[in-house]
Structure formats: structure tokens, C-alpha cells
Amino acid sequence: MTETFISWGMDPNWAWGVATIAGILLIALPLMLSVAMIIYADRKIWAAIALRRGPNVVGPFGLLQSFADGLKVFLQETIIPTSANRGLFLIAPIITFTVALMAWAVIPFNSGAVLADINVGLLYILAISSLGVYGVILSGWASNSKYPFFSAMRASAQMISYEVSIGFILIGVVLFADSFNMNEIVKAQQGHGLGIVNAFGFNLLLFPLAVMFLISSLAETARAPFDLTEAESELVAGYQTEYSSMSFALFWLGEYANVLLMCTLNAVLFWGGWLPPIDWAPLYAVPGIIWLFAKILFFFFVFSWVKATVPRYRYDQLMRLGWKIFLPISLLWIFLISGYLMLTRYS
Template sequence: MTEFFQSFGMSYEWAWTVATLVGIITISLLVMFSVAMVIYVDRKVLGAIMMRRGPNVVGPFGLLQSFADGLKVFLQETIIPSAANKGIFLLAPIITFTVALAAWAVIPFDAGVVVSDINVGLLYILAISSLGVYGVVMSGWASNSKYPFFSAMRAAAQMISYEVSIGFVLVCVVLFAGTFNMSGIVMAQQGHGLGFVNGFFFNPLLFPMFVVFFISALAETARAPFDLTEAESELVAGYQTEYSSMAFALFWLGEYANILLMCSLCTLLFMGGWLPPVEWAPLYYVPGIVWFLLKTFFFFFLFSWIWATVPRYRYDQLMRLGWKVFLPMSLIFVALISGYLMATGHFS
């Protein structure tokens, strides 16, 4: 894209700046539109599994329901509790929303279709996703209410616990791929399974890590059965209880942007990203971005399916799973995978 703007007579610096801004705006708009659509899909899947209709009134097949909800919250009054810390109270949803969007800067939708193809893309995502806990803690503390504060403490402990396991799973992927670059990780999966399957999920050493990553992604984004931060019988709406209008909507948008991010990471790290499922020449006629979106929305469907069918964990069960099962398991597999790769001469 930089070359395209240079063709208009711009210097390289200005062309790079404009190209980067256009990329950021394009990705942000696409993510926001996708969030609106997946909220609709979420409600439709839940409705189908629970034998209800779901949204079906606003627009054809109810497709405009998410936009109507967005307009409704935009027109509502933002109510700030009198005892709240107003500055931090308003800053918290902005941080949550901004951090959720910033992580998409290194997500490649296709070969070369990425805002910033940096060499440490995976580390960047791990660092950015870790910042999301600040928005949660700030919102719970600034509300000056017990329910949001307790929920924020729960959410912080939950997110930090499962990020540890996710970190070790990423180490396993990096050991096989030999790079932290997201595009490099995708290309390392080409023909990885028996020479014709594109994806690390087919590897018997990495498949258990794929399962751990997927379940940890559910916990990291506080989706059922790990939505203990907003258990209706205990914590009302969780750390968002005191929020209304666009402040609440920013939390909602950030939450779904993070869910889509985790679905895209499942696609990029284990399912071959924009590559077709198998090495068959006719499949490469389908644009890579189509494969990427199909795989990502398949994982989102799994997220919705699990929400509708699996009962909620108790909080002690949630923490036990993270610290006593996933953490030791991921550590063991880091040792197994590194030992296997050393023995087979992979690093040489």
C-alpha cells in the first residue's frame, strides 16, 4: 500500500504514514462491523439451540438488531454514581476498548494483509492482551460499589491465571514454528500434518496444547462456562454493574473484539490461518482471507455452542483447572516438545 501512495508523488515517509493510517482505520471498521455481526450470530445460535427464534424483527432476518441496540445505547444518558471516581470510571471502558482493538494490528488476514508484520507479533499480542485486566480492575474500583469490586477481583485473578497457561502454549507453538512472527507461524504449518494437512492441530504433541489454548481462551474472555465475573445470582452484571449508555457499550464491544481475537489466534496458531485445510491446488483459488474468516467464525460458533450447553463452573473449580491442571500440563509439554525437537535435530 505504501507503493500505491508513492505513485501519487508522496515521499516514502508520508506514503508509509498514510498507508498505516488507512490500514488502522480499515481494520478497526472491519472489527467493529464483525463484532456487530457476531453478536447477532451469538443470539441466533443461542436461540436455535434453546428452540427460540432469536432476533428476527429489525431488518431482514433481524440482521440490523445489533445496530439498533447500538443506536439505543448511544442515545441513552451516561449516569455516573455520585460516589464514583469520575476520571477513572470513564477511563476504564476506554482502556478496555482501545486495548481490544490494538491487538489486531499484528493479525494477518492473508499473506501480506496485516497492519504491522513485526517479528515479535506473538509477544505483542501476549503483552497487549495482558493490559485488558487494567480496564476491568479500574472499573470495579472506581464504581465504589461492592458487587463491581468483587467481580473485578474475580476477573483479574481469572485472567492472570489462564494467561500463564496460554503463555506456555505459545512457547510450544514457537518451538515448532521457529519464529514469533504471525505470518511465519502460519507458513510453518503448510503441509505440517503428514505432508498435506495445513495446521499444527494435526500434530499429536500440539493437539493437547490446542485443547488447552481453546479452553483457556474461554476463561480469558470470561465466556461460559467460565463467566464467573457476571454470574447473575451472585454479582448482578459484574464489574459493569454501574455503567450505562456508551460506557457500557465500550465494555461490550471490547469483550466481543477479544473473543474474535482469541478465535483468530486459534486459527492462526493451530489451523493454518489463511491456508486451505489441505494441500490441494484447486483450494488455493479461494482467497486466503476467506479461509481465515471461515475458520475464525467456526471457532466463534463453538464459543456460542458451549455457552448454550455447558453449565457454569464454580469459582474454586475454575481456579483449580487453571493452576493444578493446565499449568503443569503446559509445562510438561514444553519439556516434551523441546526434548523431541532437540532429539530430531529440528533446531540444527
């Protein structure tokens, strides 16, 4: 894109700046529209599983329901508790929303179609995703209310616990791909499974990691059955209790942007990303972005399916799964994978 602007006679520095801004908008604006539509899809899936109709009044088939809800919260009054820390109270949802968008900079939508094709893309995602906990903690503490504070403490412990396991899980992917670059990780999956499937998930050593990563994704985004941060019977509505209007909407948008990100990471890291499912020449005629979107939608359906069917964990069960099951297994699997690669690839 920068070269295009330069060919139009634009100064190289200006061309780079304009191309970067255009790339950001090209990702951020469709992402916001996608968030609105997956909220609608989420509610439709829950309704179908519960034998209800779901949103069906606003717009054709209820497609405009999310936009109506957005207009409603936009027109509401922003209420700030008198005893709250005003500055931190207002900046917390902004942090959550901004961090949720920043991670998309290194996601490859097709071969070379990435805003920032950096060599440490996976490390960047881990670093950015770990910053999301600051918005949660600040919102709970700044509200100066005990239930949001309890929820913020739960959320921070939950996110930190499962980020440790996710870090070790991703080491296995990096060992097989021999790169932290997201594009290279996708390319390394071409024909990897059984020689014909474009996925790490069909590798017997990596399949257990793919399953643990999917479950950890649910916990990292506080989705059911790990939504202890919003346990209504215990915490009213979690760390968002004191928020209203657009500040609440920013939390909502950030949460669903994170869900989309985790669905994308499942597709990119273990199931071939923008590659077709089978390493067969005619399938490559379909644009890579179509394959990636199809995989994202599949994993989002799994997220919604789990939320509609699996009962909520107790907090001790949540912690035990992260520290006593996923952490030791992921550590053991790193030894198995590194030993296997030493014997086969580097012997």
C-alpha cells in the first residue's frame, strides 16, 4: 500500500503514515461490524439450543438488534459513583477496548495480508493479551464497591493462571513451526497432518495442546463455563456493575473482540489459518481469507455452544484445572515435543 501511495507522487514518509492508518481502519472498522453481528449470532445460537426464536423484531430476521442495543446505550446517561476514582473509572473500559484491538495488528488474513508482519508476532500477542487484565483490575478497584472489586480479583487470578498454561502450550507450536512469525506458523502447517491436511491439530503430539488451548481460550475470555467474573448470584454483574452507557458498551465490545481474537488464534495456530483444510490444488482457488473466516465462525459456534450447554464451574475447580492439570500437562508435552524433534528433525 505504501508503494501505491508513493507511485501517486506522495512523499515516502507521508505515504507510510497514510498506508498505516488505512491498514488500521481496514482492520478496525470491519472488526467493529463483526462484533455487532456475532453478538446477534451468539443470541441466535443460544435461542436455537433453548428452542426459542431469539432476536427477530428489529430489522429483517432481527439483524439490526445489536445496532438498536448500541443506540440505546449511547443515549443512556453516564453515571459515575460519587466515591469512585473518576479518572481510573473512565480509563478502565478504554484500556480494555484498545488492548482488544491492538492484538489484531499481527494476525495474517492471507499470505502476506497482515498489518505488521513482525518476526515475534506470537510474543506480541501474548504481551498485548496480558495487558487486558489492567482494565479489569482498574474498573473493579476504581468503582469503590466490594462486588466489582471481588470480581476484578477473580478475573485477574483467572487470566494470569491460564496465560501461564497458554504460554507453555504455544511453545509446542513454536517448536514445530521453528518461528514466532504468524505467517510462518501458518505456512508450516501446509500438508502437516497426515501429509495432506493443513493443520497442526492432526499431529498426535499437538492435538492435546489444541484442545487445551481451546479450553484455555474460554477461560482467558471469561466465557462459560469459566464466567466466574460475572456470577450473578454472587457478584451482581461482576466488575462492570457500576458502569453504564458507552463505558459499559466498551467493555462489551472489548469482550467480544477478545472472543473473536481467540477464535482466530485457534484457527491460525492449530488449524491452518488461511490455508484450505486439505492440501489439494483446486481448494487454493478459494481466497485464503474465506477459509480463515469459515474457521473463525466454526470456533465461535463452539464458544456459543459451550456457553449454552455447560454449567458454570466453581472457583476452586477453575483454579485446579489451570494449575494442577493444564500446567503440568503442557510442561510434560514440551519435553515430549522437544525430544521428538531432536530425534527426528535435528538428529
